[in-house]
Amino acid sequence: MGTPLETRSAQAGEVVERLEAEYPDSAISLRFSNRLELLVAVVLSAQCTDERVNEVTAELFEQYETAADYAEASEEQLAEDxxxxxxxxxxxGYLQGIGGILVEEHDGEVPDTMSALTDLPGVGRKTANVVLQHGHDIVEGIVVDTHVQRLSRRLGLTEEERPATIEPDLQEVVPEGKWQEFTHLLIDHGRAVCGARSADCDACVLADICPSEQGDSDVDLASGEPW
Structure with missing residues (x-):
């Protein structure tokens, strides 16, 4: 049975350290060569696997090289592509709208602020965080995808259920210098070991500190104080 550490901060630090050792090459799996391609790929990745997105964008990026290319295409053509x-x-429709706004308001370039990015069709905070981190080297939040949402709850790092409220919880306990890496580590672990429908706890490097592996915890991670 797993026994979590005494505080969420300690738990988060141990999770990061162990997963860094387990996945030393953890990185974003979407393929892109510039900021526009990154933005498009992340928009397409919502509720879709990165593998499928990479298959589709291999041809898409050859046809659409600029924001104007997306703006000038019909929604029907883009949907087909x-x-x-x-x-x-x-x-x-999102891609056409994004192309139009980038051309009209940003000289065809991908903006570098959260507010400007989230004003684009189909772009929420998660997508904007990815674009800022990997397109502009700006880290001002933690990307909370389905893997991060699931694992952060299982590991006792948050009791929140929605990404919008999970993110600030994680920002309080994950060292800021690890915010970007944290997402990729949890994604890798979620794919390899801690799946949505089944978790291979016997193969998990976090099993001994995972509160999901025990009944009653000796520590209240919600308050960060020992019982």
């Missing part, structure tokens, strides 16, 4: 992506019809 990203067929196979989850919600391709909606995302075709």
């Amino acid at each position: 990203i067929y196979g992506i989850t919600f391709h019809n909606n995302k075709g």
Whole structure:
């Protein structure tokens, strides 16, 4: 049975240290060569696997090289060009809208502020955080995808259920210098070991500190104080 550490901060630090050793090459798995490609790939990745996105964007990025290319295409054509992506019809509209706003308001460039990015169609805080981190080297938050959402709760780092409230919880306990890496580590671990439907706890390097592996904890991680 896993026994969590006494505070969430200590728990988060140990989680990061162990996963760094387990996944030394942890990194973003979407393929892109510039900021526009990154933005498009992340928008397409919502509720879709990165592997599928990479398959589709291999051809998409050859056809659409600038924001104007997306703006000038029809929603129907874009939807057809990203067929196979989850919600391709909606995302075709997002891509056209993004292209138009980038051309009209940002000289065709991807902006570098949270507010400007989240003003784009189909772009929420999670997507904006990814673009800022990997496109502009700006880290001002933690990307909370489905893996981070699931694992951070299982590991006792938050009791919140929604990404918008999970993120500030994690920012309080994960060292700021590890915010970007934290996401990739949890994604790798979620894919390899701690799946949504089943978790291979016998193979997990965090099993001995995971509160999901025990009944009653000796520590209240919500308050950070020993019982």
